[in-house]
Amino acid sequence: MGHLLVSDNDAIRVITLQRPEKKNAITRDMYRAMSGAIDSAQNDPVIRCIVITGNSGVFTAGNDLDDFLKDGTSGGDERASDAVKFLYSLVQNTKPLIAAVEGIAVGIGTTMLFHCDYVLAGSSATFSTPFIHLGLVPEGASSLLAPQSIGYQRAFAMLVMGRTLNANEAREAGFVNTVVAPGEAAAEAEKIAREICALPAEAVALSRKLLKPQPEELTRRIDLESRLFGERLRSEEAIAAFQAFFARKKR
Known part of the structure; x- marks a missing residue:
C-alpha cells in the first residue's frame, strides 16, 4: 500500500505509517488506505484489536502541507473529504484502538489519539496541534474530545x-x-x-461503547470543524500563514 503497511498478527491489525522521507506526513492515498484498513476490520471477527503506529521513530508530521496550500489556493475539497472519511472511520470503529507514538505527533497525529482507547508513547515523543499558527481551527472532533479528556484549560x-x-x-x-x-x-x-484480545469480546465492545460519546455527536462536530476548517483554509489569513511557513522552510 505504498506509504502504509497493514499487517495482521493473529487477532491484531497493525497499521504502520511509512513515509520516512516526509516524517510520515499523511497524503490523500494514506487517508484512504487507513480508512480501508479500519473499515475492513469491522466485520472481521478474527480482528479483535487495531494498533496504529509510525516507522523510523516518528508517528506523523500530520497533513502534507503542500496539499494544504494547494487546496487553499485552488478551492479543492479532495484532501478534506479523504481526511473526513478517515475521521468517520475512527468514530464508527467498534474495535479497541491502540496508538504507539514515537517522535513527533503533529496536527491530526495528535487529534486522532483522542479517538484511541489506549495510547503509548516513547519518552521522546511530542504532541502538537499548531492549527492556530496556520490560521486554522482544530479538527478531528478534538474541539469536543480534548476538553473532555484533558480539561478545558489544557485543551x-x-x-x-x-x-x-x-x-x-x-x-x-x-x-x-x-x-x-x-x-x-x-x-x-x-x-x-x-x-485486550484475551478479554471477553462482546463485553469489551459494549463497555467501550458506553464510555464513548455517541457517534452522531462526534460526526456532527467533525462536520462543523471541517466546514470551518475549509473556510479558514481559503482565508487570506491562512494563505499568508502558509506562504510564510514555506518561505521559512526554504531559507
Missing part, C-alpha cells in the same frame, strides 16, 4: 495557543496511558493489544 493551551506537550506532560494530562523507553512503543502496544 485551550494545546488547540488554541498551539502549545506542545512532551510525553510525560501528555501522560499527566491524561491522554497518554503509558510512557516507555524510546523505540519500545510499538512492541508495548502489541502487549496491550494481546491483553
Whole structure:
C-alpha cells in the first residue's frame, strides 16, 4: 500500500505509517488506505484489536502541507473529504484502538489519539496541534474530545495557543496511558493489544461503547470543524500563514 503497511498478527491489525522521507506526513492515498484498513476490520471477527503506529521513530508530521496550500489556493475539497472519511472511520470503529507514538505527533497525529482507547508513547515523543499558527481551527472532533479528556484549560493551551506537550506532560494530562523507553512503543502496544484480545469480546465492545460519546455527536462536530476548517483554509489569513511557513522552510 505504498506509504502504509497493514499487517495482521493473529487477532491484531497493525497499521504502520511509512513515509520516512516526509516524517510520515499523511497524503490523500494514506487517508484512504487507513480508512480501508479500519473499515475492513469491522466485520472481521478474527480482528479483535487495531494498533496504529509510525516507522523510523516518528508517528506523523500530520497533513502534507503542500496539499494544504494547494487546496487553499485552488478551492479543492479532495484532501478534506479523504481526511473526513478517515475521521468517520475512527468514530464508527467498534474495535479497541491502540496508538504507539514515537517522535513527533503533529496536527491530526495528535487529534486522532483522542479517538484511541489506549495510547503509548516513547519518552521522546511530542504532541502538537499548531492549527492556530496556520490560521486554522482544530479538527478531528478534538474541539469536543480534548476538553473532555484533558480539561478545558489544557485543551485551550494545546488547540488554541498551539502549545506542545512532551510525553510525560501528555501522560499527566491524561491522554497518554503509558510512557516507555524510546523505540519500545510499538512492541508495548502489541502487549496491550494481546491483553485486550484475551478479554471477553462482546463485553469489551459494549463497555467501550458506553464510555464513548455517541457517534452522531462526534460526526456532527467533525462536520462543523471541517466546514470551518475549509473556510479558514481559503482565508487570506491562512494563505499568508502558509506562504510564510514555506518561505521559512526554504531559507
